[in-house]
Amino acid sequence: MRDDVQEFAALLRRLKERTDRSYGQLARRLAMNTSTLHRYCAGEAVPLDFAPVERFAALCAATPEERLELHRLWILAVAARQRARAQGPKPATEAPEPARDETAEVPDEPAATPAEPTPDVTPSSPASARPRSRRRRLLVLTAAATALLAGLGTLAALPDDRPRRGADRVEAADPTRTAQAPTSRPSPPRSPTPSTTKASPSAARPTQPAPRESGGKEARKESGRPEPGAGTPLTWSVDAHVWQAGCGHDYVLTRPPQQVPPPPPPQDARTWATSLGAVHGRQTMVRVSVQGRSATAVVLEALRVRVVSRAAPLKGTVYAMDRGCGGALTPRFFDVDLDKDRPVARPQDGNDTGTPIPAMRLPYRVSATDPEVLLVTAETRTCDCSWYLELDWSSQGRTGTVRVDDAGRPFRTTGIGSLPRYVYETSDRAWVPYS
Secondary structure (H helix, E strand, O other): HHHHHHHHHHHHHHHHHHHHOOOOHHHHOOOOOOOHHHHHHHHHOOOOOHHHHHHHHHHOOOOHHHHHHHHHHHHHHHHHHHHHHHOOHHHHOOHHHHHHHHHHHHOOOHHHHOOOOOOOOOOOEEEHHHHHHHHHHHHHHHHHHHHHHHHHHHHHHHHOOOHHHHHHHHHOOHHHHHHHOOOOOOOHHHHOOOOOOOOHHHHHHHHOOOHHEEEEEHHHHHHOOOOOOHOOOEEEEEEEEEOOOOOOOOEEEEEOHOOOOOOOOHHHHHHHHHOOOEEEEEEEEEEEEEEEEEOOOEEEEEEEEEEEEOOOOOEEEEEOOOOHHHHHHOOOOEEOOOOOOOOOOEEEOOOOOOEOOOOOOOEEEEEEOEEEEEEEEEEEOOOEEEEEEEEEEEEEEEEEEEEOOOOOOOOEEEEOOOOOOOEEEOOOOEEOOOO
């Protein structure tokens, strides 16, 4: 993970060193904080959108080949960051391990007891007193923890006394199992089995998979399909709040301008839109990052669009995140016309300062070391549409379909028609009519 991020940062530094500008000068031209740009070049952070990276490359006079290499390294760096976040909860489950290691070392040090002092260690010496004091504290803490676990195990057994009365007789008849009970973990032996007792909702909840893992498990839960778990050979993440060139986007709200806060930076768009109940206006850009779980290749066979519902366009006010912006790089994408009766995701070419970027045409192969980013642009003028994507895959003779949506909910896009439109004027610090 660090190699992918550091390679991306190293290329940024090489491009920056070509210029005679400082980080502060470049940051002002890129409309970002100096510290943010420095963190990108140091490998401490990775931008969520490629638009600022593309503008940085333009300022540093990067060649078309260097821009393509920069785009490839950015995709790998983003995927590496996402893998690190997905592995984030693991230390919490491994927290008890240091305590077990410390208690396991206690019996191997008989010299720690004050009853057997060695002639080479002076009791009054500070260097010898500190380790001995630490060992005494360790022994006391270990004894307290053992007593606490035994007490909790006894309390946890009380609600299950009636259905497990027969099992308790078997344990009482076996002195070996009775003697080992205080030193074992109390929770696993007391958990009810499906064949004897009916699991309560609170007991079943921890066994469910984490809802945020890989971005698609929530979608499968919403659609009612069985959870395949590790049987799915690919993983994916979704960003449904991508802005055109990193700055242009419209949201529709049912609030007056006086009650709408200033537009957020692109990385905070989801929080801003969710808190206000905003709906994508006219266009929704969805970025789907896909990669395999292992080095085995997974073939992406087809991408389909499913429209859940259609209604009249939402009534409200349109709030533009910017007066419009553009960049030299137009990434390749899949174009979806939601106004069609049967919308289809059609691949479209991109453009890099006049150099065409061939469209991504399925089937396409991905793996753990070869991720891919699918950019889907859905537009509507005549409806308030709810929709989601289906991605077909195949690998080693197996096939399947995954649902791609907005954290378990369909994506939503509404036409804006002749609705009033506002833009935020930074000099006045207020929303003003768009002109």
